[in-house]
Amino acid sequence: MRSRIARLFLIPALAFAASILVSAQSAPTASPKASAASIKRGEYLVRIGGCGDCHTPLKLGPNGPEPDMARALTGHPSQMAMPPAPAGAGPWMWTGAATNTAFAGPWGVSFTANLTPDKETGLGEWTFDMFAATMRTGRHQGKGRPILPPMPYPNVAAMTESDMRDLFNYLQSLPPVHNKVPSPVDPPEETR
Amino acid sequence: MTRRTFAAAASAAAAMLLAAVVTAGSPAAMAAGARAVHPPRMLSETGLYADGETRRIDPANRPYSPQYPLWTDGAAKARWVRLPAGTTIDVRNVDAWTFPVGTKFWKEFAFGGRRVETRLLWKVSATDWVFASYVWNEAQTDAMLAPADGVPGVAEIAPGKRHSIPSLEDCRACHDSGRTEVLGFNALQLSTDRDPGAFHADRIAPEMVTLQTLVEERRVSPLRREFVTDPPRIDAADPQTRAVLGYLSGNCGACHNASGPLANLGLNFRQPAYAPNGVHAVARSALNRVTKWDLPGQMPGTSRALVAGDPDHSALLYRMRSRRPSSQMPPLGTVVQDREAVEAVEAWIARQAQACVRSGCALPEGTQGNTVR
Numbered sequence: 001m002r003s004r005i006a007r008l009f010l011i012p013a014l015a016f017a018a019s020i021l022v023s024a025q026s027a028p029t030a031s032p033k034a035s036a037a038s039i040k041r042g043e044y045l046v047r048i049g050g051c052g053d054c055h056t057p058l059k060l061g062p063n064g065p066e067p068d069m070a071r072a073l074t075g076h077p078s079q080m081a082m083p084p085a086p087a088g089a090g091p092w093m094w095t096g097a098a099t100n101t102a103f104a105g106p107w108g109v110s111f112t113a114n115l116t117p118d119k120e121t122g123l124g125e126w127t128f129d130m131f132a133a134t135m136r137t138g139r140h141q142g143k144g145r146p147i148l149p150p151m152p153y154p155n156v157a158a159m160t161e162s163d164m165r166d167l168f169n170y171l172q173s174l175p176p177v178h179n180k181v182p183s184p185v186d187p188p189e190e191t192r
Numbered sequence: 193m194t195r196r197t198f199a200a201a202a203s204a205a206a207a208m209l210l211a212a213v214v215t216a217g218s219p220a221a222m223a224a225g226a227r228a229v230h231p232p233r234m235l236s237e238t239g240l241y242a243d244g245e246t247r248r249i250d251p252a253n254r255p256y257s258p259q260y261p262l263w264t265d266g267a268a269k270a271r272w273v274r275l276p277a278g279t280t281i282d283v284r285n286v287d288a289w290t291f292p293v294g295t296k297f298w299k300e301f302a303f304g305g306r307r308v309e310t311r312l313l314w315k316v317s318a319t320d321w322v323f324a325s326y327v328w329n330e331a332q333t334d335a336m337l338a339p340a341d342g343v344p345g346v347a348e349i350a351p352g353k354r355h356s357i358p359s360l361e362d363c364r365a366c367h368d369s370g371r372t373e374v375l376g377f378n379a380l381q382l383s384t385d386r387d388p389g390a391f392h393a394d395r396i397a398p399e400m401v402t403l404q405t406l407v408e409e410r411r412v413s414p415l416r417r418e419f420v421t422d423p424p425r426i427d428a429a430d431p432q433t434r435a436v437l438g439y440l441s442g443n444c445g446a447c448h449n450a451s452g453p454l455a456n457l458g459l460n461f462r463q464p465a466y467a468p469n470g471v472h473a474v475a476r477s478a479l480n481r482v483t484k485w486d487l488p489g490q491m492p493g494t495s496r497a498l499v500a501g502d503p504d505h506s507a508l509l510y511r512m513r514s515r516r517p518s519s520q521m522p523p524l525g526t527v528v529q530d531r532e533a534v535e536a537v538e539a540w541i542a543r544q545a546q547a548c549v550r551s552g553c554a555l556p557e558g559t560q561g562n563t564v565r
Contacts, residue, residue: 078492107517107518108516108518125456129453130453130456133453137361137365139365139523139524141453141454142361142365142453143365143366143369143447143453143454143523144454144523145485145517145518145519145520145523146517146518146523148517148518180492180493182486182492183484183485183486183492183518183519184518184519185488185518186488186514186516186517186518186519187516
């Protein structure tokens with residue numbers, strides 16, 4: 001079951017990742033506690049891990065969709081209100097936004113997170129422990145709501161502690177960008 | 193199949209699908225299961241039963257019943273504790289007890305008169321607890337250790353809803369979120385000043401351990417006489433508020449407290465054993481607090497955790513009502529809404545929370561509180 005799920009959600013994401021080369025911008029400032037080497041390796045991990053494939057919105061360029069590097073790793077654009085997703089039918093089980101930052105499927109609608117260290121809308125208040133707990137467990141801060149598809153958190157969870165820390169250090173070194181990503185939308189339910 | 197049942201089945205399938213993704217074997221789960229001390233393979237080998245089978249509880253294991261139990265979809269629960277002979281519980285910190293090495297807790301879950309699961313919490317060193325879940329067999333003769341990733345959907349508990357054995361990570365999500373791993377066995381939960389309005393609480397049987405028996409049997413150190421002369425009780429202006437605060441403490445306070453890993457979120461629902469005006473801590477942390485999680489249909493960044501007099505705009509209540517993974521609270525361990533509690537909290541927000549505001553427990557004028565996720 002688990003492998004089928006992985007194939008269903010992760011392989012398309014990885015295939016898509018392989019089709020687009022993302023050139024993440026260099027961090028302008030370093031976290032005072034993080035070494036330059038750690039940040040540089042974190043940048044490398046973000047690139048080969050394809051984090052920007054979903055966390056950096058695509059825009060339409062002269063040659064087709066391309067990463068909007070002005071919004072690198074800022075997640076789903078807050079001003080881009082999404083209409084209701086088309087219902088899946090038959091083997092068409094999930095669908096994605098043109099920006100590749102919003103996805104609809106049996107889990108409802110998910111939006112990619114703002115990974116920049118903005119205190120209000122990003123990871124600015126997060127500690128490494130919170131980040132690591134989220135990636136290792138697939139739950140917010142290791143305890144809250146589940147991280148939704150297509151986030152391939154099991155891949156990130158397999159990172160060594162050192163790699164995880166480098167990844168976090170790089171993200172924390174990015175310029176903070178204020179972008180309030182919408183909350184996930186549940187599939188329909190009776191809540192009363 | 194009707195449209196409604198199909199929708200229910202589809203949503204259940206989606207939930208199971210998501211659960212399968214969420215509980216995919218992570219290194220942390222495997223590490224948790226790879227501790228030096230391993231739990232026995234069968235429940236009958238854990239020391240719970242006197243005869244090595246599953247008919248008679250070993251008399252050394254004492255039943256107890258917390259007054260504010262965690263909601264588990266209406267499961268009938270039985271709980272036992274074993275303290276090693278001659279040991280005492282260190283209660284110097286009245287709200288975070290330290291248990292002697294060798295302490296064991298068991299909690300049995302039954303639905304429809306059938307035992308489904310029994311959990312074990314076993315202190316194996318000064319710092320380590322072993323967590324284990326056992327799944328009862330069809331013949332109800334014994335239960336087998338569940339895998340670290342848990343077992344989805346072991347028993348149907350309502351139409352389209354099934355009980356799942358939690359993963360070790362899910363166990364630790366709550367039990368590692370405070371100053372003690374043990375959640376239902378503390379001064380407030382065992383107080384003999386029981387809350388008659390508490391939701392889903394069992395009656396105290398004569399053989400049960402209570403705060404009073406712990407003192408009388410000298411199983412706590414220091415021997416806090418106030419546990420008997422002044423048993424803990426949530427200080428509330430009215431019975432409804434007392435019951436609601438107790439429910440929030442028992443069901444939300446394990447994670448949402450001022451000292452655990454989620455303290456940064458700012459919400460504090462845990463009630464200490466002795467504190468004046470229990471509603472103040474809840475109100476000061478939740479009232480008008482802007483949440484990062486948005487109520488459906490509201491502008492992002494405008495949802496509040498608790499809005500006095502306005503249940504439908506209180507994210508706390510919405511998430512209590514919900515049983516969808518992205519929005520439900522608690523986020524794990526339940527797939528069925530606690531209707532009795534939802535109705536009580538709704539009524540409390542509509543009426544009593546207003547009184548709280550009038551009495552000055554609200555945040556200062558113009559303060560919106562910090563944001564929470």
